[in-house]
Amino acid sequence: MSYLVLARKYRPKTFSEMVGQEHVVQALTNALTQQRLHHAYLFTGTRGVGKTTVSRILAKSLNCQGPDGQGGITAQPCGVCPACQDIDSGRFPDYTELDAASNRGVDEVQGLLEQAVYKPVQGRFKVFMIDEVHMLTNTAFNAMLKTLEEPPEYLKFVLATTDPQKVPVTVLSRCLQFNLRPMAPETVLEHLTRVLGAESVPAEPQALRLLARAARGSMRDALSLTDQAIAFGSGQLQEAGVRQMLGSVDRSHVFRLIAALAAGDGRSVVETSDALRTHGLSAASTLEEMSAVLQRMAVLQAVPQMAAAVDETDPEAAETARLAAALPADETQLLYSICLHGRTELGLAPDEYAALTMVLLRLLAFKPAQAAQPATAPAEKKTLTQAEAAPAAAQVVAPVAVPVAAPVAAPVAAPVAAAVPVAAPAAPQRAPQAAAPAVQPQPAPENLSADLDTKPAEAPVSKAQPAPETVAIPVRTAPEPSARLQPQSPTGRAGAAARLVPTEEGDHWYAVVQELIAAEAITALVRELALQSQLLAREDGHWRLRVERESVNQPQARERLRAALEAAGHATQISVELGVVIDSPARRNAHAAAERQRQAEDIVHNDPYVQQLVRDFGAKIVPGSIKPA
Known part of the structure; x- marks a missing residue:
């Protein structure tokens, strides 16, 4: 006996067996129970979400005769009567499926509509199911408009498409439309667990999570990948084997990259990127996995209450929660955007791994807290050039112009x-x-x-x-x-x-700052900190300063300013506080x-x-x- 693939073997036979489409099941169940039946249904959605399955279950519900042959229209088809069994096997004479991808002309549609004048042979209703209806030609659509609008009372149309935008509005207005949603990874994971339990196939939870994510919302794709994984793993599903089969990047590399970016460790980023090259892992898959992890991190940062509900059995969830607490929310958003746009750059570079390294290092180049990283000092100096230009612009010398x-x-x-x-x-x-x-x-x-x-x-x-x-x-x-x-x-x-109030300490501090700038002892952010500061007091080698902007009050800048003051013989310790500044070198220069x-x-x-x-x-x-x- 030939093997039957899981996608066909476990195709739902009733509405109760369907997963992930509760909104469609509820609407059709209520309509069948109350006998409020429309003459045309249109099911839309991506591949493998149950459009054909819903059509067959609906046909069985309309024609089910019950186990005793006395049944009527029902939302729970028995599955044992001749009508139900023939529809499942594809032999029911009153249920016709037309593939519009290969039968898209007006002749095929007219041949189907010619059968509409005859009453059902065996069932209660004739059901015409047209799959991929958007592939029909305009003349074929026009040929079926009249029958679709006013069909005989024993005829039901069921249309299915993955691209409803290509269906004419004249057809859409004649149908009751249902949009079947893509399956959530959690829904796919639960269904795979039940299927493999029925098949007695041992599987690691992490392997099933990989398959659920790789399915991308399609239950049929998930079951097909599971078939392939069972064959690849000789009857069992292990994370290493599934990851090798899918060619996906081990998320340990992804977590290591995000942790290195959070710590500003450029060396670890480059080493991990080289490790991906050595193992032959996909650069595009790396950015895709990083985007998925960063999305979960952003959710945890926006809704901290969800961190308490993290599944402890999922090691990835715990690691994601840890990284969400370590990486600031603004850097998470920035890195997510860089990863998304970086995927489009991989094909433009001669080496995709070099492009991957550039994409990852881009966050370090645009990292908000640049002063914390010595490696980004040149970029910091370049960024602060415009900030320093404000006080320096006041000293520009130019001839008097009288145009x-x-x-x-x-x-x-x-x-x-x-x-x-x-x-x-x-x-x-x-x-x-x-x-x-x-x-x-x-x-x-x-x-x-x-x-x-x-x-x-x-x-x-x-x-x-x-x-x-x-x-x-x-x-x-x-x-x-x-x-x-x-x-x-x-x-x-x-x-x-105009808000400058000269002070005695301000005179001394202005002279000291001008001396340090002339000697080039302070530059970039350190120079900006000195220019924006007000000297409050000098006590036994300890100077107290005040600034208005927290952005210039960086720990490394304070330490470099203290070292410059100590080298010039002024102060051995400094402390910087936030507050209103009324006398600073920058204000004196501006005045x-x-x-x-x-x-x-x-x-x-x-x-x-x-x-x-x-x-x-x-x-x-x-x-x-x-x-x-």
């Missing part, structure tokens, strides 16, 4: 010659904002533009000068003078410097740069030649073009 634009140029400050007296009211408005008289910012020339715009009558104009309309042209043509001029305003540029900018703009605006150009020709100064020399 003169046409009347249609960008909006600029208002003329100064005729509006200098107007600047007086602006000073009392800014006085309360200053933290100390020593750092009181001077009125910005741009405020003249706003004052002229709102109160043009207050600006005194000499009788010998042209009409005020000529002076107001730059303000009138500016689309949004206040918004455009605000970034170039010395007051806006010195917003942080000095803002003062130089204000002086440069005053020089240009008060220049007699510039005033004459503005007054006589309507010239305007391009915002941002004035730089201190």
Whole structure:
């Protein structure tokens, strides 16, 4: 007697035997019980989820005669009457299955519909089952529309497809549609355990978990892989044999990689990648397994309560929970995204293992806590270049630019010659904002533009000068003078410097920091920590500092700053706290740069030649073009 594969031997015969499709079973069971039967059903879903099985069970439910031959429509077909047995064996004359993949033309559909005029020969209903119905041609669909909409009372249509998007909406609107979902790995695992128990085949739980994941939601694929694994393992299922058969990566390698990435151990990452090459394991499979583990880690991090419900019998679940606690949530999300996108890069590289190594090392390059890893110091320095550019930009030396634009140029400050007296009211408005008289910012020339715009009558104009309309042209043509001029305003540029409150310790700390920077004793993040810090007190070689941003307060940066101070003979110990900073080298640099900018703009605006150009020709100064020399 020939061997019957597990997928056919254990095909469900009743609705109660189906697994993973409870929503479809419940709807059909209630409809059969209440005799509310539709004339056309459409079952959609991926391969191996039970579309044909549901169709055959539905046909048996409609035609079951019961063990005594007196039964009627039922949701629990007996399985022993001639109708049930013939449908299971494929010999029932009133149940017709048409494969639309090979019979997709209008002639085949018309041949099937010609049988619809005849009543059932043996059963209670004729059932036409068309598998892969999306493969039919447009003319074939059109040929069956009328019969599908109003079939005889003894005819039922059952359509099945894996691609419902290709089915015309005219057909979809005539059918009762059910979507069969992919099987969860846990559901497949439970079913495989029952099947192998019935077959008396010994199997390791971890081997079954591998098969359940490899099935990718298809129960038929899971049973087919189980058949193959039984043959591969000579009648038994062992994890090593199943893993070798599937070519999947041992998750111990995956856990080792994630642990190394969490610890920032680049050497271990490269060594594990080389081990994968040595064993000939797939790079794509490695990234796939890593994505699966990272997904479970992200769930445990988002819902910590689930960590208590981890299956202790599953060693992978315990290891996943441990890694979820070791790797920060943001790095888990970053690594998951890198693994997903990295799979598309494997085919572009000449060596997939080199591409795998690059994908794994990418997390170390973009690791949020870069200062903790010495190996990433060059990347850290490059990243902080932009952060250091803010205070350094204030020291850029450039010649004083006095460009003169046409009347249609960008909006600029208002003329100064005729509006200098107007600047007086602006000073009392800014006085309360200053933290100390020593750092009181001077009125910005741009405020003249706003004052002229709102109160043009207050600006005194000499009788010998042209009409005020000529002076107001730059303000009138500016689309949004206040918004455009605000970034170039010395007051806006010195917003942080306005809160500077010079202290005695600040004078000493500023000199020390400038000395260390000049000697190149501190760079990158250490330099940024020193510039952003305020010296609070000096007590017997112990200096207390304060910063506002925690991102610059890294342990390695503090240690390097302490070593630089000790080497320069200043302090042997330092402590850094978080709080409000009112006097730091960065604030002093910003305040000095803002003062130089204000002086440069005053020089240009008060220049007699510039005033004459503005007054006589309507010239305007391009915002941002004035730089201190």
